[in-house]
Amino acid sequence: MAGRHPSMPKKAWMEEEDKVNASPVQQPDELTEVQVLQAGWDQTEQEQQQQQDRDQKQEQEAIAVKLDERVVGRVVLSKHAPNIVKSIYQWLVSNTEESAQHRLDKSLLELAEEHPHDVVVTLLRCSPSCDRAAATMWRLMTSSARTARKVMAELCCVLKDWPLHRTSTSDGDDTDVFVLAATKVLREILQPTIYPMEVEAHFPLLLLVLLFQISASAQQTPEEVETLCREWQQEESIPTSPSRFAVLTLKALLCRLGYDMLVLELGKKNAWETLVNAESHHWAVGQLARVMRRIARKERQRIVLRLEKWLSRNEPCWEVPAMAFLVEMLASDDLRVESVRVLKLFPRYLRSQCTVMRQLVLRGLTTLSKRPYTARKMEFLLPQIVELLPEVEGDVAGNALVVLNRVLKELDVHMASPIALQLAERLPTFFDNESSYTQLLSIHFFRDVMNFVAGSGKEQLKRHVRQSVIPLFFHLHDENQQVAKAAEEALLNAANFLKRKQLANLLETQQKWRLSECLLEDDSWRTDGYLRQSLPYLQSPQQPLRLEAVRFIGLIARQVEDWHEEELPIIYEAIQGMTDDISSSVSSLATQTLFIIRAAVSLPRTAPGVRGLSYRLWKAWKTKRSALSFLCCCCRA
Known part of the structure; x- marks a missing residue:
């Protein structure tokens, strides 16, 4: 070791010596080598990941090529269609890149065009919640003019059932399909950016199936359907109630067709809340139908014809809401031909054991009987309405009397006579009805009935008129002045018909205090x-x-x-x-x-x-x- 320089202080020299004797410090070139090794390791991992991605893409592309080969340009057997749909769905589930979303569009469109039932039902089974992959497939099929009509028709078939659509696909799978799954698909394709024009072609059917789905789900919902709704609720913010989800879909449908103002008006009337209540559902359906009377005549015609078709079948779960909607639609004056067509439905529903159904039918007949042309076509219903009279009460009976009166006035007296005789026997039972409306109608109608009987029927009529004299006499003192006036007019007609001149004279001269004695004397x-x-x-x-x-x-x-x-x-x-x-x-x-x-x-x-x-x-x-x-x-x- 070199000695200390004379000019360097001893302390400084000792510090310098310590530095020299210390352990050697790592040189800069050694650090660089470690870093290079580490960087090499990271680069290898990245390359491996990139290679895996390339392999996966190649594998996915190979699958896509095979699917294309099976579908594009070839005839796919029906039994193979469900499996191909599942493969396309799984391919989209595992391939999330935006650029790959439309790789199999051509194959899916050809498959949907050739086998729409298998495609629609299989996809609903694969994804009842309509996830990202399924939504991509639905958007494509409903946005293409080639397949939209067929796919919408199949969706409508599913929507008509509740709670499950029972069907099978070509591969033998007969698993039931959730109807609510089809409703969720419908809501997905009703989005403004997706909305297909084919929805307009199916509007009457979609409107009605959603209404009836609300009706059915408001009354009872199976546990499996509620479980499905809860799963949806966890995925996205939607109502857990199936009926409320159907209401949202119905509102979306009306808005997409340009009926935004109708939706707002019904909201102000609280109709949407009333619609999900099982007890008031048919009333809310009628309220919706009244508002829908403002839409174009062509659309109303299509709705009425669809309702006629459904009510002609035996589908009890839809009958009440369907009749409630039809009754309100018939109030449109420009549906004359359609109104006559639906008359053939009413005999069956007049015999219904459901009180609400009979009320709806009689209300519809009351509306139709306002038009003389239609009233003349209702003659065949008279015997059945007369038979119904003892079973109905209150304002419902009043509606029946209104229909009978209007129709009889449009008939020839000889045709009206047999029905009038039956009414003369039954009308007095309504003179004391709790409903003042029905009470008043029955007394007025009894007065008119005496003019509807001709020939030998007048002798039979006398017996019924005599039996009506005492009830009419008592109602001269009725607290309701309208009823009292009607009773006076009817009693005067009865006195003239029975040729009791003294009784008629006392009524005409308003000497009512002498009537009781006159009745007993004569x-x-x-x-x-x-x-x-x-x-x-x-x-x-x-x-x-x-x-x-x-x-x-x-x-x-x-x-x-x-x-x-x-x-x-x-x-x-x-x-x-x-x-x-x-x-x-x-x-x-x-x-x-x-x-x-x-x-x-x-x-x-x-x-x-x-x-x-x-x-x-x-x-x-x-x-x-x-x-x-x-x-x-x-x-x-």
Whole structure:
């Protein structure tokens, strides 16, 4: 080691010596070599990955070439079509590059054109959720004029069923297809950037199948369908309710066809929310149909013809919403020919056990009967509507009466006569209906019926008219002034028809206080029948009718001398039961009438058998049975 230079301080020299004796430091050229080795390793991995990608692409391209070879330019056997569809779908699932999305377009289009059923059903089975790969295939098939019509037709076939579409493909696979999967596909292709023109051609069918799908899914949804919806909800933000998902799809359909304002209007009316409620669904369907009456006549014709076709089949799950939509469509005045065509559907649905269905049919007939031309075509329905009368109540019965009245007015009197006789017998039962609308219609209609009977039928009609006199007499005192006026007009017609001049004269001169005496004087031999008809009015909710019933029954008791033993206890007990009436006027009159009866008639001692009969009749009256109940009691005795 060299010695210290004289000019260098000792301390500095010692530090320098320490540096020299220290371990050698790694040289720059050694570091570069490590880095090069590391870089070489990374480059090898990258090359390997690139090679794998190249191999995979070659493999994918080989698969694509084989698929093209099987499809393009060759005739594919039906049994092979489902497997090829699956292979194309799997190819798209594993090949996510944008540039490869359309590699197999030509093969798929040729396959869809030649085997649309196998392609549509197989793809729905492969991807019920309509994932990226499936959506790519659907977009291609529905955007091409070559295949869109066939594919949409197959989708519509699936959409018509609920909850599963039962079918099989050419390879023997008969697995059911989720109808909701087809709905999701429809929503996918209704996007503005994809929307195919073929949707317009299938609009009536798509509109109706979505409506009926909402109806069915609102009532009951199988667990497997709900599971499918939950899976969708995890993938994307969509409603878990199948009915609400169908509503969204329906709204999208209407918007794509340019009916945005109708969608907004129905939203303001809360129709979309009502549509998913099972109990109010048919009402919301009718509301939608009323709004749809504004669309073009050609579209409405197509909808009505589609509804006619469906209602001609036996498809119970769709019947109520289909009829609800049809009834509203028939209100369009420019669908005259279609309205006559659908009349043949109504006999079957008038016999339906479903109350809502009968209501809808009668409402539709009420609308159609407004047009004289259509009303004349409805003659064949009259017997069935007459038979239906005892089974319907309230405003539904009122609609039936309106239809009968309008149709009878369009018929020749000889053709109308048989139906009019049946109505003369049944109409009085509606004089006391709870619905004032039906009550008023029945009285007006009874007045008109007397003009619809001709020839020998008039003798038969007399019996029914006589039986209507007492109910009409009591309704002269009805609290509803319209009903009272109608009863007065009908009673005047009845008096003229029966040629009871004194009764007619009292009505014309407004001497109503003398009518009760006139009725008993002119027709004294019918006092027993008058008694049975009067008793139910003692239980009327209207105070004026109860008051008149007490007065009239008391008059019967005073004027009839030759009493049967069984009848006097009936009238006595009936009046006595009114002495505690809620109305002081009624109870006071009943008390006075009892005194008059006791003074005029001495109650005889009745034999045990007669006393038992009287008790049974009294019990029947106390339980508010009809006048027929009293008659039946007497007959059985």
